Amino acid sequence: MPLATTRRTGLVDQVIGQLREAISQGEWAIGERIPPESTLAETLGVGRNTVREAVRALAHSGLLEVRQGDGTYVRATSEVSGAIRRLCGSELREVLQVRRSLEVEGARLAATERTEEDLARLRELLAARDRAQDESSLEDFVRADAEFHAMVVRCGRNRLLTELYQGLTEVVTASVAATSHDRLTERVPIGHSGLVDAIADRDPARAAAEAGGFLDQLLLREESGSPHPTT
Structure with missing residues (x-):
């Protein structure tokens, strides 16, 4: 997964940006489940809470859909979509x-x-x-x-x-x-x-x-x- 390790400032915004970029570039297709928080946290070198906040923000903007007990899925490739x-x-x-x-x-x-x-x-x-x-x-x-x-x-x-x-x-x-x-x-x-x-x-x-x-x-x-x- 082509996500860079984040710096230690503005972590949530950085993770939001990197996840948004991965989605827009087709790293995960619409309807596909993204990796779990633990995997993303390890890949990005941040805590799970940081990943959770970033996912929540992207779900609010319509890019992701969080399904309780099932995982998080790509809903759209941009905020407009x-x-x-x-x-x-x-x-x-x-x-x-x-x-x-x-x-x-x-x-x-x-x-x-x-x-x-x-x-x-x-x-x-x-x-x-x-x-x-x-x-x-x-x-x-x-x-x-x-x-x-x-x-x-x-x-x-x-x-x-x-x-x-x-x-x-x-x-x-x-x-x-x-x-x-x-x-x-x-x-x-x-x-x-x-x-x-x-x-x-x-x-x-x-x-x-x-x-x-x-x-x-x-x-x-x-x-x-x-x-x-x-x-």
Whole structure:
């Protein structure tokens, strides 16, 4: 197993990094059981508690699944894939409902409060998002799309709304991943240029409609069980 002996500082973070690297490089396949704590501890030169904490963190992020009395199995090869596997059903519907509430108001405020610098940043993020979509790069797309939506909210200059949205970063990112995977791989282009144009034109009603429109589509598809469009 190509894992290096760790240094004695930041042991848990180092073990997390090495295990994540081994998983992403295919050292263990999805569905395969990883070596027990005792074996990993000996290989890495750390205590079993350190390995246990690292495994717990990777299980929380969706890469590993701990089955009591059976062992620990690889669930996904990246946090994005893990999010797709974790976030589904009624939980995803609830996240989309909360996103709609926050993002519609954020877009409305952005149309009246944004600066030219804000607008330039929105266009940069939109361009990065579109490039990732064209290249079918899921992880880059998820990162750019989630940051784009967060930037729209920040443009509204409402600190409480921004803090509320920032507190949901993990679940928002997971919802983007869960609703983007199938359509992105099928190369179905879905853009947000209309939202940026409405914010640029300082049209709050149109910005709110643009922000709510695609989320309404996602909610309808989630409730009907249909494939998701790209957010």
